[in-house]
Amino acid sequence: MKNITYVNPDGLMKSPAFSQAVMVQGHGRQLYIGGQNSVNEKGELIGKNDLRVQTNQVMNNIQIALKACGASFDNLFKLSIFIVQGQDASVAFEEAQSFLKKMTAPPIVTVVYVAALGRPEYLLEVEGFGFVAVI
Numbered sequence: 326m327k328n329i330t331y332v333n334p335d336g337l338m339k340s341p342a343f344s345q346a347v348m349v350q351g352h353g354r355q356l357y358i359g360g361q362n363s364v365n366e367k368g369e370l371i372g373k374n375d376l377r378v379q380t381n382q383v384m385n386n387i388q389i390a391l392k393a394c395g396a397s398f399d400n401l402f403k404l405s406i407f408i409v410q411g412q413d414a415s416v417a418f419e420e421a422q423s424f425l426k427k428m429t430a431p432p433i434v435t436v437v438y439v440a441a442l443g444r445p446e447y448l449l450e451v452e453g454f455g456f457v458a459v460i
Contacts (some may be wrong), residue, residue, distance in 0.1 A: 328349060329350075330347065330348045332347065332390065332393050332394055333345050334346075334392070334393030336389040337366055337386055337389050338364050338365070345359055345386075346394055347359075348394050348457075352458075354395070354457040354459065356391070356396055356400060356455035356457065357452075357454055360452045361390070361453075362383065362442065362447045363449075373446055376408075376412050376413065376416045377419075379447070380420040381423075387424075387453050394455075396457050398424055398425060401453050401454065402432050402454060404434050404451055404452070404453050405434075405453075406434065406435065406449065406450075407442065407451070409440070409442060409447070409448050409449065410438045410440060412449065417449055432453075
C-alpha cells in the first residue's frame with residue numbers, strides 16, 4: 326500500500342484510533358480528510374455550546390490537514406457536513422465562508438442533520454475530499 330499515506334500533522338490531535346487525512350497517489354493525490362470536530366491538537370474542545378466557534382475550529386483543522394497534504398481549500402471538491410439537530414446550519418455556513426469564499430470554485434456539499442456526534446459537546450463534524458494533480 327505504498328500509494329496510500331496516512332497524515333496526522335502537527336496542529337491536530339493525534340489518536341491511535343483514526344488518522345486525520347489520507348492521500349492516495351496515482352496520477353494525482355486523492356485527499357480524504359477524516360471528520361473534523363472542534364478540538365485542538367491536545368484534544369481539547371473549543372467553543373462549547375457555540376456553533377460559530379466550533380465551525381471556525383473545524384475549518385482551521387481542515388486547513389491544517391490540507392496543508393500537511395500539500396494542498397489548500399482550492400483542492401477540495403466535496404465537503405460532508407454533519408450538524409446536530411436543533412443547530413442553525415446558516416450559522417455554520419456563514420462562519421465557513423471565511424475559508425471557502427477564497428476558493429476558485431465551490432465544492433459540492435452534503436449537509437446532514439444528526440441526533441448526536443462522537444461526543445455530546447460536538448455540534449458539527451466536517452469531512453473533506455480533494456485531489457492534487459501531479460505534474
